[in-house]
Amino acid sequence: xxxxxxxxxxxxxxxxxxxxxxxxxxxxxxxxxxxxxxxxxxxxxxxxxxxxxxxxxxxxxxxxxxxxxxxxxxxxxxxxxxxxxxxxxxxxxxxxxxxxxxxxxxxxxxxxxxxxxxxxxxxxxxxxxxxxxxxxxxxxxxxxxxxxxxxxxxxxxxxxxxxxxxxxxxxxxxxxxxxxxxxxxxxxxxxxxxxxxxxxxxxxxxxxxxxxxxxxxxxxxxxxxxxxxxxxxxxxxxxxxxxxxxxxxxxxxxxxxxxxxxxxxxxxxxxxxxxxxxxxxxxxxxxxxxx
Ligand code: GUN
Numbered sequence: 337x338x339x340x341x342x343x344x345x346x347x348x349x350x351x352x353x354x355x356x357x358x359x360x361x362x363x364x365x366x367x368x369x370x371x372x373x374x375x376x377x378x379x380x381x382x383x384x385x386x387x388x389x390x391x392x393x394x395x396x397x398x399x400x401x402x403x404x405x406x407x408x409x410x411x412x413x414x415x416x417x418x419x420x421x422x423x424x425x426x427x428x429x430x431x432x433x434x435x436x437x438x439x440x441x442x443x444x445x446x447x448x449x450x451x452x453x454x455x456x457x458x459x460x461x462x463x464x465x466x467x468x469x470x471x472x473x474x475x476x477x478x479x480x481x482x483x484x485x486x487x488x489x490x491x492x493x494x495x496x497x498x499x500x501x502x503x504x505x506x507x508x509x510x511x512x513x514x515x516x517x518x519x520x521x522x523x524x525x526x527x528x529x530x531x532x533x534x535x536x537x538x539x540x541x542x543x544x545x546x547x548x549x550x551x552x553x554x555x556x557x558x559x560x561x562x563x564x565x566x567x568x569x570x571x572x573x574x575x576x577x578x579x580x581x582x583x584x585x586x587x588x589x590x591x592x593x594x595x596x597x598x599x600x601x602x603x604x605x606x607x608x609x610x611x612x613x614x615x616x617x618x619x620x621x622x623x624x625x626x627x
Contacts, residue, residue: 345610349613349617369397369425370399375432375439388615408439417447420448421449426452427452428454428623429454431448454615465512472618476611477505482614485518489519489543489599491513493521495540496513497525500546506545510526525537535557538554546565556592559596564599565601567586567587568607590603
């Protein structure tokens with residue numbers, strides 16, 4: 337069984353990006369600059385955005401963290417977005433999701449300049465991605481593709497079952513894996529909360545990508561021997577014995593499924609670090625496009 341070590345591959349990617357940044361410094365070219373907008377004090381969002389900013393520092397990017405109050409009005413947030421769109425010093429920025437309930441997420445994502453949308457959430461980028469045009473690909477599916485590719489896992493002609501149809505992971509990864517590019521040419525089935533025969537589907541899958549958010553949903557009796565499993569789940573499960581009062585659980589019952597799998601991602605240390613690395617990659621691409 338191969339452990340798909342996202343932490344290691346993400347570090348390799350960061351080293352590669354750092355080298356490119358050092359070369360840019362030598363060539364007196366612009367240093368990539370990423371900004372992150374964080375609204376409110378959600379614990380998980382604070383952790384993720386903190387990692388994104390720290391990673392920028394590690395590889396020599398400039399970074400700006402913009403923290404806004406939980407009760408900020410939609411109008412003021414939109415003004416902030418327009419300012420970021422106008423700011424030539426910024427190559428890309430993200431607005432961390434989820435947003436407070438009183439803010440219309442769709443309106444906010446539509447206001448982001450697609451050329452700075454390094455999350456790849458704007459419909460212009462999503463549409464271009466679906467049409468195999470140059471686009472910012474959302475970081476999590478982009479990271480899954482890179483991880484599969486760097487481990488040399490064959491996807492062509494394989495049956496890939498994606499569990500989940502979110503705009504951030506399930507939907508884009510299902511599109512990418514059926515396309516002709518890297519880690520592509522798979523036959524993809526998308527399963528979701530209304531799917532009736534999920535076990536029947538997963539038992540027939542060569543590759544399973546689970547982005548459901550239900551801890552340990554995928555059990556050993558649901559997979560065939562030799563399956564490749566990508567676990568995108570990162571749910572905080574309360575645990576009084578744990579130092580932080582919770583443990584992070586994936587969608588996959590790792591101990592039992594790993595005994596049947598030919599390759600599997602751990603949680604943590606699988607897809608999570610790849611997501612951050614690919615956000616950095618998108619920011620570098622945004623900067624390079626302006627050269
Ligand atoms: N919330 C969970 N994942 C993401 C992500 O990739 N980008 C943003 N902006 N918010 C998220």
